[in-house]
Amino acid sequence: MxxxxxxxxxxxxxxxxxxxxxxxxxxxxxxxxxxxxxxxSCNSPTAANITHGTTTVSIASLNSDGQFLVDTSVTPDGTPILVIRQNATTYTALSMMCTHQGCQVNPPSGGTIYCSCHGSRFDLHGNVLSGPAPSPLTNYGVSLNAAAKTITVTY
Ligand code: FES
Incomplete structure (x- = not known):
């Protein structure tokens, strides 16, 4: 027993x-x-429900350096894609999800991307200028088709 x-x-x-x-x-x-x-409690906002794929975006309206557009055709992490012309042959595609707590950042103003939730600031490459955001905005892959004036964004 x-x-x-x-x-x-x-x-x-x-x-x-x-x-x-x-x-x-x-x-x-x-x-x-x-x-x-x-x-x-450790769920990163950037890890939540991210989808992957590609999208083609017309850059015909971006005629000078620093100009940007917000592409809402896809939202890989729940936010649009921010496309910024760095120069005639270099474009940046960023997630608009703040790396602090996941708020959607504002489009650039005066060369700075601002998150109104807690005040983080990013440069036009997505790098953190001031926190509390701990890391840069997600930078998607970009492939330029200059003849077609489009970029293909890989997210
Ligand atoms: S969510 Fe952007 S600064 Fe807090």
């Missing part, structure tokens, strides 16, 4: 074993719940 001995409360050994095992079970359950809470 081995199982009877393990969970029996009729002997000193049985009680000790029962309390020890109950304690282990309760500790494991508590740690499991705590771990689940910790993992849930």
């Amino acid at each position: 081995e199982s009877t001995q393990v969970f029996s409360l009729n002997t000193a050994v049985g009680r000790r074993e029962f309390l020890k095992r109950t304690g282990l079970v309760l500790t494991a359950a508590t740690l499991s719940g705590t771990l689940a809470e910790i993992l849930a």
